[in-house]
Amino acid sequence: MSTITTEELAETTLLRFATAGSVDDGKSTLVGRLLHDSKSVLTDQLEAVERVSASRGQEAPDLALLTDGLRAEREQGITIDVAYRYFATPLRRFILADTPGHVQYTRNMVTGASTAELTVILVDARNGVVEQTRRHAAIAALLRVPHVVLAVNKMDLVGYEEKVFAAIAEEFTAYATELGVPEVTAIPISALVGDNVVEPSANMDWYGGPTVLEHLETVPVSHDLSHCHARLPVQYVIRPQNADHPDYRGYAGQIAAGSFRVGESVTVLPSGRASKISGIDLLGEPVDVAWTTQSVTLLLEDDIDISRGDLIVPSKDAPATTQDIEATVCHVADAPLTVGHRVLLKHGTRTVKAIVKDIPSRLTLDDLSLHPHPGQLVANDIGRVKVRTAEPLPVDSYADSRRTGSFILIDPNDGQTLTAGMVGESFAAPEPVKDESEDDGWDF
Template sequence: MQIDNNQLLRFTTAGSVDDGKSTLIGRLLYDSKSIFEDQLEAIESTSKRKGLEGVDLALFTDGLRDEREQGITIDVAYRYFTTPKRKFIIADTPGHIEYTRNMITGASTANVAIILVDARHGVIEQTKRHAFIASLLQIPHIIVCINKMDLVDFKEDVYEDIIKQFEGFSSKLTVRDVRFIPISALLGDNVVKRSENMDWYQGAPLLHTLETIHIGSDFNKIDARFPVQTVIRPQSDQHRDYRGYAGRISSGIFRTGDEITVLSTGLTSKIKSIDTFDGTLEEAHAPMSVSITLEDDIDVSRGDMIVRTKNKPESSQEVEVMLCWLNNESAKPRTKYLVRHTTNEQTAMIKEVVYKIDINNLTRSSEDTELHANDICKVKLKTTKPLHFDSYRENRNTGSLILIDPTTNQTVAAGMVI
């Protein structure tokens, strides 16, 4: 399979405290020669001041002052690097349970989740929690890196036992592709280069796996969805009759002549033209930004969604959503929030908390329905006007939403439509 050299792969790293996430990312950057000389010199200098013999690889990601003072990663640290085969964005997320919201933020756009497991401890509750979140976010690929193999004498039976532990749990999750790699991030075994200490492992090292894993398209190619961002009405005499609806295609393909319906009005028409800065197109697909004109002069405004008439999303004022509460303040019953879904923004409230999930053991509870920071739950939202949505499983763009506190303008929750 040929790999597109310009294809961008987003991956997130997760693991419990001290599993070596920052060291692993540092090793990836260091061994793939993706570090600028001045960065390397600064980190070498810092490592010497700390009395270390070699380079402290964790410093490549722990760049925030608070992280260094506390010795932990407390936010989502994004890093970018490129190899001859692919471009990458890394989201390094905290391992602590109180930072579940950070992991969901970092993993929400990921193609791959790397979950680290300490070879000495095996699969623990935090491993299960991270795997569950990856499943919840519909990340298509999980790579389980069994780290610190050097501390268990590179034993194959330790590796095989952890695979059995993880597979026994992950069989309950909706993850299509799970891979396992035994590594030592500190020494570099199976990170960029194959390990001579683990010749029993016949698979590829981590970087080669990331470079060659097939991620397909981030976008749903079937369901044509075009949330309108703005209406273009030029004032010049030359274009006075032009009325275009501009936005970014969320999914699918639009072609001139397509029969479309405008949601929420239900009015229908046909696509007259698809215009871009560089000229007119016969067809356009996600994630292109275009301006669409219609054959009929109908009412269309920001927040509406243009869809193909024979392929409409669901429309309802009541929506069931898996919600992660992000705010430090608890959710208040019957409080009105702003719900932002694609380009549409309107008032909504949490009508019912159906259940909360204990992400350590995946049990559901409908007794305690008060929402606190990092809680994950199933809720019923009631909106003032119908939302037009697909399930998150089918379409990440039209299946996701956020809740905003209208008094502070803070994002208080992120949701995935069931």
């Protein structure tokens, strides 16, 4: 296989992308084909796949085994967990999240696509757009994934007919556009044979667009958050017992967005107290500026009461704090989420008590209609919720920041994640009705 030097790798950009689709649409085979044909598979990995395939009586290697790493997945023949793979070409580095296709594991796609800049949604050319396709498109839209690739797979089983591809592409693009997906690129492929995955297909000369890999290598990457609203969720307050620096007090965390500079005026939320940055430590060394994803320690001019869960922001760009949060959510737990449900809400590094005041609507994926006031959300449902928190939180709109505009709801009894939420995202839900449930001590 060809190799990439360390210098070449350092100069390439990074693309995080996820795959999604219904069961047996060929996601794992597509990922395996990408890895195999781009020469990103180690010799011993390929030999292991060949041995397992031969033991099953298969003449050719089952490339799906390159991603279906769990024993249960191999036994069932389906992907049941998010499988992360890392590979590179001379043009770009990739972090790939292969998400499950079974409706039971739709919630796993939320995890896989939450940090993705591109989602590849597979469709079986024989079946066309199905409910699970629409569900995955809705999640991609909610998570504001900027690029969606529709990979119409198994074209070899429909005689490589252009009209089959065109009909599916037209239906999906219309649906995705209505959801607000900004860009859809449709590509006809056969992951099993390799048509239009890495190499152009000789069987579809009517298609003049890019292969899957070519598109992945050239799609614009815009995950630079350094120009967004600066946010530092405090993870830890550092007070070293050091005779040389007896008054040292630093506030450590990973910058969620934007950049901070020494001398900048900042505000600590939710308290609202202000100060100036007197120093920034990065990997034990002082720096003048730090930006998104760097883990740093900020030092302030004033002695302010700051603890884990607080948010440090520029004073000129501080978000409002609120106890009333309205958001679109994807419910991920088996137990339903109901009106009046007592939960814990985790936002950034802060966790507070909260109560579900209302569920204004649930999205019907077939026609994008809204079912008003369903009373509950069950596993894999997408809907609107109104939550009241015990303490004010500084939240951004998810449209402005995917990190500080998101939250999760947690069961306070066992710590299970119930729901993933995006603040302010909406499918134009109807006006909510007032919740008249009895006061149970959690009504903040």
